[in-house]
Amino acid sequence: xxxxxxxxxxxxxxxxxxxxxxxxxxxxxxxxxxxxxxxxxxxxxxxxxxxxxxxxxxxxxxxxxxxxxxxxxxxxxxxxxxxxxxxxxxxxxxxxxxxxxxxxxxxxxxxxxxxxxxxxxxxxxxxxxxxxxxxxxxxxxxxxxxxxxxxxxxxxxxxxxxxxxxxxxxxxxxxxxxxxxxxxxxxxxxxxxxxxxxxxxxxxxxxxxxxxxxxxxxxxxxxxxxxxxxxxxxxxxxxxxxxxxxxxxxxxxxxxxxxxxxxxxxxxxxxxxxxxxxxxxxxxxxxxxxxxxxxxxxxxxxxxxxxxxxxxxxxxxxxxxxxxxxxx
Amino acid sequence: xxxxxxxxxxxxxxxxxxxxxxxxxxxxxxxxxxxxxxxxxxxxxxxxxxxxxxxxxxxxxxxxxxxxxxxxxxxxxxxxxxxxxxxxxxxxxxxxxxxxxxxxxxxxxxxxxxxxxxxxxxxxxxxxxxxxxxxxxxxxxxxxxxxxxxxxxxxxxxxxxxxxxxxxxxxxxxxxxxxxxxxxxxxxxxxxxxxxxxxxxxxxxxxxxxxxxxxxxxxxxxxxxxxxxxxxxxxxxxxxxxxxxxxxxxxxxxxxxxxxxxxxxxxxxxxxxxxxxxxxxxxxxxxxxxxxxxxxxxxxxxxxxxxxxxxxxxxxxxxxxxxxxxxxxx
Numbered sequence: 003x004x005x006x007x008x009x010x011x012x013x014x015x016x017x018x019x020x021x022x023x024x025x026x027x028x029x030x031x032x033x034x035x036x037x038x039x040x041x042x043x044x045x046x047x048x049x050x051x052x053x054x055x056x057x058x059x060x061x062x063x064x065x066x067x068x069x070x071x072x073x074x075x076x077x078x079x080x081x082x083x084x085x086x087x088x089x090x091x092x093x094x095x096x097x098x099x100x101x102x103x104x105x106x107x108x109x110x111x112x113x114x115x116x117x118x119x120x121x122x123x124x125x126x127x128x129x130x131x132x133x134x135x136x137x138x139x140x141x142x143x144x145x146x147x148x149x150x151x152x153x154x155x156x157x158x159x160x161x162x163x164x165x166x167x168x169x170x171x172x173x174x175x176x177x178x179x180x181x182x183x184x185x186x187x188x189x190x191x192x193x194x195x196x197x198x199x200x201x202x203x204x205x206x207x208x209x210x211x212x213x214x215x216x217x218x219x220x221x222x223x224x225x226x227x228x229x230x231x232x233x234x235x236x237x238x239x240x241x242x243x244x245x246x247x248x249x250x251x252x253x254x255x256x257x258x259x260x261x262x263x264x265x266x267x268x269x270x271x272x273x274x275x276x277x278x279x280x281x282x283x284x285x286x287x288x289x290x291x292x293x294x295x296x297x298x299x300x301x302x303x304x305x306x307x308x309x310x311x312x313x314x315x316x317x318x319x320x321x322x323x324x325x326x327x328x329x330x
Numbered sequence: 331x332x333x334x335x336x337x338x339x340x341x342x343x344x345x346x347x348x349x350x351x352x353x354x355x356x357x358x359x360x361x362x363x364x365x366x367x368x369x370x371x372x373x374x375x376x377x378x379x380x381x382x383x384x385x386x387x388x389x390x391x392x393x394x395x396x397x398x399x400x401x402x403x404x405x406x407x408x409x410x411x412x413x414x415x416x417x418x419x420x421x422x423x424x425x426x427x428x429x430x431x432x433x434x435x436x437x438x439x440x441x442x443x444x445x446x447x448x449x450x451x452x453x454x455x456x457x458x459x460x461x462x463x464x465x466x467x468x469x470x471x472x473x474x475x476x477x478x479x480x481x482x483x484x485x486x487x488x489x490x491x492x493x494x495x496x497x498x499x500x501x502x503x504x505x506x507x508x509x510x511x512x513x514x515x516x517x518x519x520x521x522x523x524x525x526x527x528x529x530x531x532x533x534x535x536x537x538x539x540x541x542x543x544x545x546x547x548x549x550x551x552x553x554x555x556x557x558x559x560x561x562x563x564x565x566x567x568x569x570x571x572x573x574x575x576x577x578x579x580x581x582x583x584x585x586x587x588x589x590x591x592x593x594x595x596x597x598x599x600x601x602x603x604x605x606x607x608x609x610x611x612x613x614x615x616x617x618x619x620x621x622x623x624x625x626x627x628x629x630x631x632x633x634x635x636x637x638x639x640x641x642x643x644x645x646x647x648x649x650x651x652x653x654x655x656x657x658x659x660x
Contacts, residue, residue: 145531145541146559148481152582192525192655194545194553196476198579203477205555207543209527215543217555219479225581235483235561237532321525321654 003027003286006062008055008079009070010034010043013093013120017068018047020279027286031062055079059086066289068282069093073172074165077102084113089289091118091282095175096302098167100310103303110299118285118295119302123176124183125277125284128243132232133184135241142238144185147216149177153228155200160222169202170195171309174220177232178208178312179297179305181218184234185210187304192321193312206312245271333360334624335395339387339410340402341371342490343424345451345612349399350375352616359620365390391417397623399616400424403496404503408433411448415440420447420629422619426507426643427636429498431659434637441633449619449629450636452511454572456614457587463576464516472578475517478554479577480509484570486560492536499647500538502528505558506643510546511631512574513556514638519548521638525655526646532561544646545655565601567593 003026007018010032021029029049034040037053044051052058059082067083069076069092076097083090090110096119097103110117123129135141151173160166170193182188193206201223208216233242251270288295311322336359338346353359363382366372376383384390391398391413397420400410408428411421421441427450428434441448454460467475482505490496491504506526514521528542542558562570572587590608622629641658649656 143531146543146557146561148557190527190653192527192545194477194547194555196553196577198474198476201476201577201579203577205477205479205545205553207527207545207555213529213531215527215529215531215541217479217543217557219575221577221582223579235532235559240561240566319523319655323653 003066003290004030004064005066005068005286006031006033006049006058006064007043007068007070008033008058010036010039011070014068014070015043016278017070017091017282018043018049020276020282021068022047023279024283024286030064031058033058055082059083065089066091066286072159072165073098073167077106080106080117081109084110084115084117087113087115089116091120091285093120094122094179094302095119095167095171095306095309096299097306098171100303100307103306107299107303116289117299118288119297119299120281121176121179121297121302121305122277122281123180124297125281127273127277128245128248129180129232132234132241132243133180136184136234136236140239141234141236141241144212144214144234144236147181147184147214147234148219148232149181149216150219150221150231151177152219152221152224152230154224155202155222157200161200167309168197168313169220169222170204170206170312171306173222174204174206174218174312175305175309177218177220178206178308179301181208181216182301182305182308183297185212185214185216187211188308188311188324190321190323191308191311191315193315195316204312204316208308333358334397334620335360335362336397336399337362337390337393337395337419338364338399338401339366339390339414340400340406341366342403343401345424346399346401347375348610348612349401349422349451349616352610352613353399353620354379355613356617356620358624362393362395363390387413391419395419397422397619403490404429404498405496408437411437412440415444415446415448418444418446420623422449422451422616423636424451425636426498426503426640427633428640429503429644431637431641431644434633434640438633438637447623447629448633448636449622450631450633451615452508452631452635452639453611453615454508454512454587455515455631456611456618457572458609459585459587459589460512460574463574463583463585466583467516467576467578472576472581472583474579475552475576476579477552477577478513478516479575480513480554481557481571481573482506482509483557483559483561485562486533486536486540492538494538497538499643500528500530500536500542501540501558501560502526502542502544502646503640503643505542505560506544506556506646507636507639508572509556509574510639510642511635513546513548513554514635516576517548517550517552519550519552521546521642521658522549523547523655523657524642524645525649528558528646528650532559532563542646544642546642567602568604568606
């Protein structure tokens with residue numbers, strides 16, 4: 003299968019590197035308006051660099067495109083790719099508005115191409131393990147859940163709410179999607195948010211149709227290592243994940259010769275296959291065999307709708323009841 | 331020096347045993363009696379320590395004493411506090427201070443009118459990690475506080491705790507107040523708006539809520555959330571937690587108040603346990619009460635403090651009725 007990558011930033015690089023590792027997959031093109039970025043990635047992966055997507059569509063040979071652009075550009079390029087009959091793997095969140103997401107889904111359907119959205123937390127082994135414990139019944143009926151995603155502010159276009167949607171649309175959406183995969187549809191959303199300089203912090207409480215309550219925390223502005231935490235407490239048991247505590251590798255090093263006192267500790271949690279690799283391999287196999295993905299474009303739309311409800315709650319100060327939920 | 335004479339009314343709340351042990355360890359305190367309508371509940375301690383027993387609290391209050399510790403069912407806090415105040419006796423009352431705004435106002439007023447002090451038992455203010463977190467905040471180490479995410483998860487109690495006629499509420503009332511008090515104490519601000527969601531999710535047989543999430547907006551713009559759920563039970567390795575994530579504009583302080591544990595794996599327990607080895611917060615709470623009364627100082631945690639946090643929990647129940655945030659009466 004031949005693939006190309008649009009966008010040579012952080013996630014574009016991840017996608018491209020994974021494609022070079024997967025068997026029976028060939029990365030033919032990488033594209034970025036910042037041509038030097040594209041060339042760097044091309045040099046690393048052996049693909050051809052393009053600065054124009056139109057040009058890549060004309061010249062490069064590929065069936066699948068990874069769209070790893072800033073969120074506000076997803077719709078425009080997804081529609082362009084769909085019309086060129088390319089299957090699409092789009093980074094999360096699917097779009098900035100539900101209307102845009104629905105249009106992307108519709109255009110892909112009309113053009114007979116698949117659309118996948120990179121809600122990669124479904125492929126993180128710690129999260130998959132939590133969901134498996136829940137699904138096995140070991141936790142009994144789920145009652146109260148927590149999920150936290152904490153790291154530094156990524157800056158750049160992420161800092162512009164009109165392009166990224168802020169911490170809720172860009173970061174928390176991972177947990178919103180994961181929790182929906184665990185507990186089903188959300189009936190109401192209440193959210194709190196603080197935005198100051200390089201801090202974007204949100205607390206969102208979800209109430210699910212199945213009765214479960216979840217409080218979701220996201221922090222762009224933490225001056226320490228990125229980490230995630232989650233807990234599901236049920237009538238029969240509790241499962242807890244904490245990426246800091248489950249680090250299986252820690253490297254402690256003396257500081258540089260300039261400053262030998264300043265030691266550094268680098269935590270890690272290595273695996274033979276990264277969640278991104280598992281995700282992209284899964285999406286490509288769905289394209290080959292026509293199978294249904296673990297996470298669908300509709301799931302991505304639903305997670306976006308929950309995220310947008312959270313933003314509405316912040317704006318109005320009210321609880322937002324989702325369609326079909328209790329109306330006030 | 332004259333000892334401080336202290337009586338105890340009701341051991342309905344198990345914290346009474348811890349407060350008694352703490353009081354017994356303070357040399358300048360004399361326990362003059364225990365009143366409890368259920369003798370069986372206190373039979374061991376009265377015989378072990380040779381403490382006078384009263385089946386009626388009124389008889390205890392006839393004795394000469396300086397202060398009482400009240401650990402009754404929540405709905406009797408007001409009656410007992412007011413009775414003690416009217417006898418000129420200082421009060422240390424278990425939390426939540428009361429189950430309604432009017433009765434809590436009456437408690438505070440009775441103590442004021444009788445020139446006695448009312449202290450609410452919020453022992454979490456005597457956790458060293460909490461104290462140091464507050465000091466770090468005051469030093470500006472994380473900039474300005476914007477939010478606090480807290481948990482006070484626990485194991486479902488039984489008996490009167492789960493009888494709304496005696497407890498006045500479930501986990502939301504039981505477990506909002508500790509962390510809410512810490513949030514008010516650390517932010518130095520007043521709660522302004524409350525939204526809660528609570529339900530009975532862990533044990534459907536209960537008549538009260540055992541799962542809850544309560545949110546508060548403070549006057550200074552800070553906000554907070556507390557998980558109040560009775561979500562812990564065997565084989566979870568401990569009874570519960572008190573945690574705070576204090577989010578500032580330039581940093582985060584994480585407090586796991588009861589995190590000072592060793593992991594114990596014993597065939598006797600059958601399951602792994604977390605053995606707490608940190609300081610005993612109840613002892614420091616009781617010492618602070620005794621010291622304030624002895625020296626005639628203001629008690630460090632007032633009746634107003636108790637009412638403020640209980641009012642948040644009560645507003646939480648109100649918000650469950652309306653399905654939307656409610657403003658607090660200030």
